[in-house]
Amino acid sequence: MTVVAIDFKESRAAQEAREIRRIIRRTGLVTKSERDVLMAVVNLWFYHRSGPEGIMHPGCDKIRRRAKVSIITVKRSLKLFRERRVLRAVAYEKGGRKATRYVMDLVALRAWLDPSGVKVASGTLVAWPGKTGSDDTVSKAGNDTLSRDQNDTRYKVSVEPQSSVEEGGEE
Numbered sequence: 001m002t003v004v005a006i007d008f009k010e011s012r013a014a015q016e017a018r019e020i021r022r023i024i025r026r027t028g029l030v031t032k033s034e035r036d037v038l039m040a041v042v043n044l045w046f047y048h049r050s051g052p053e054g055i056m057h058p059g060c061d062k063i064r065r066r067a068k069v070s071i072i073t074v075k076r077s078l079k080l081f082r083e084r085r086v087l088r089a090v091a092y093e094k095g096g097r098k099a100t101r102y103v104m105d106l107v108a109l110r111a112w113l114d115p116s117g118v119k120v121a122s123g124t125l126v127a128w129p130g131k132t133g134s135d136d137t138v139s140k141a142g143n144d145t146l147s148r149d150q151n152d153t154r155y156k157v158s159v160e161p162q163s164s165v166e167e168g169g170e171e
Contacts, residue, residue, distance in 0.1 A: 024039055036068065040067040058099060086104065090103050
């Protein structure tokens with residue numbers, strides 16, 4: 001059995017990191033200061049996400065030094081990222097003596113900064129089986145219906161198969 005060593009620069013994780021950094025650099029949706037804070041936070045996430053806890057806990061001062069901005073700018077930017085659901089606080093949300101623990105959602109980051117990269121699939125979104133409750137239709141466009149359970153916010157995509165029989169006369 002031969003083991004092939006893959007250089008980190010060629011790995012999937014490195015490709016993903018390069019793509020995310022490229023999206024951040026090229027976006028026009030945030031100010032330069034917010035972009036610098038986001039780049040500092042993303043770099044911290046790439047460093048800490050494979051750790052034993054899978055979380056990061058950067059202090060505002062550490063981010064300030066890396067992004068070379070003021071503390072107020074860091075706090076304002078972190079608030080924006082939480083509102084956009086790019087950052088999710090998992091512990092010590094109010095801060096205080098301990099740094100807030102965060103998890104970064106790279107899918108939400110891509111959807112926010114690079115909406116052209118979001119892929120759309122035809123089909124029907126229906127409630128994921130889980131908690132009990134009646135289905136509530138949220139929107140309907142053509143044959144596509146977005147449904148969700150009133151007690152649950154998870155969604156499920158079920159694609160309806162296309163008919164393979166063509167309409168027309170028989171020969």
